[in-house]
Amino acid sequence: MSKVLIIGAGGVSRVVVHKCAQRPDIFSSITLASRTLSRCDAIAAEIKNIKVATAQIDADDVPQLVALLKQEKPQLVINVALPYQDLTIMDACLETGVDYLDTANYEPLDTARFEYSWQWAYQERFKKKGIMALLGSGFDPGMTNVYTALAAKNYLDEIEELDIIDANAGNHGLPFATNFNPEINIREITAACRHWEDGAFVETPALSTKRSFNFPEGIGPMNIYRLYHEEMESLVKHFPSIKKAQFWMTFSDNYLKHLEVLQNVGMTRIDEVEFEGQKIVPIQFLKALLPDPATLGPLTKGKTCIGVIARGKKDGRRKQVYIYNICDHEACYAETNSQAISYTTGVPAVTGAIMMLNKAWHAPGVWNMEQFDPEPFMAEVGPMGLPHVVIEGEWPSL
Ligand code: NDP
16 A cells, blocks of 8 residues: 655546556555646546545756655655656655656757666666666556567567557547647657667658558558657667667658648747747747647547567577557547547556556666566556557568
8 A cells, every 4th residue: 555646737647647546455545746736636536436635846846846755755756747857856756765657758858859868877876765766667668668578588589670669540630739748749759760770879860761560450551650769778778689679650641741841930949939029939839839638538539559579589480579559549538538648658657656566566776667577567557458469470571
């Protein structure tokens, strides 16, 4: 029985709160804190079986966070605010001796560059304090790391190639919207692509490599585009046998058309510009105009399919294994008032929290998901709402 503090009250947070509340055997007490108290209260009001306490917090401010942690005394902080807050929340956890979990790696506000270096730098301090940080416990990163660990443990002697493939085959019917925080989403997609090849990351222009991939279970062929994604950094470190690692995501032609125009006119810029005597950051202004991803829940129909294809040898034979999850937007909304992108992130966050609290995964220091035994996590995450499918076969290169 544990007390948890959830920080952030957006789309992912809503799923995290619902899912924690479904497991009062583990989460005996829940506090939800974020920048806008009314958003915390709105989520808390959806939970009927237990009372969710709420608080206002600026998670950029370490002394405020420390005061809240001292007052609440949680066993664990689940950080589902934005990547910009990762380090301040980790600092506050260090000061108060509280375990930490997040779903996205730190990114400085002024550079669109995802990197674990900043968070890995906390390793010795977390160890010395005897507390744990679990990094990237969402779907990608998160489930994709666990799927890779599962492929390495049960299906291949060692992994030589890895393709992580993320399809959102859902449709919200709006001309243009992002399905998670628009600022984070657009920064990720418009950044230069990097993939791992023969011991180094190779840079190519954003969205310049495209394939068609035939998705399972009736989704069918969709265009996938290669982009950089943060889990590749930890996966190639922890599975050094990997010679090539790529991350792919589906985008509709309509989405890419809008993005291209927005980029061409400067609306995706992350630096400050002067506008009528005041400084604004165009991408933040754009975020204010775009639909709030949390409002897409009732509109979105269709499925997501996210998974990994790992290739290597098993008993001397070349083989590949495809491990994926299919999630239905409308089913997610019926259960948690959120679409599948938030759901597929929130469920692994809560599963990671369960792993930490029941000590199936617990050790002082800063950890990525693939560093732990995947099996206890997989045993929990299916019943929590994200079952997986495994397809083994020959090795055809993508
Ligand atoms: P939202 O924008 O919907 O929610 C973010 C929340 O954080 C908002 O409630 C916001 O407050 C709050 N917040 C922002 N700044 C602060 C601050 N300084 N102090 C306190 N609260 C703050 O984002 P999502 O729910 O879509 O995403 C949440 C996280 O999940 C992000 O880090 C995202 O990158 C990650 N993610 C990970 C995925 C994965 O698979 N690993 C996939 C999708 C998302 P306010 O309400 O006031 O704006």
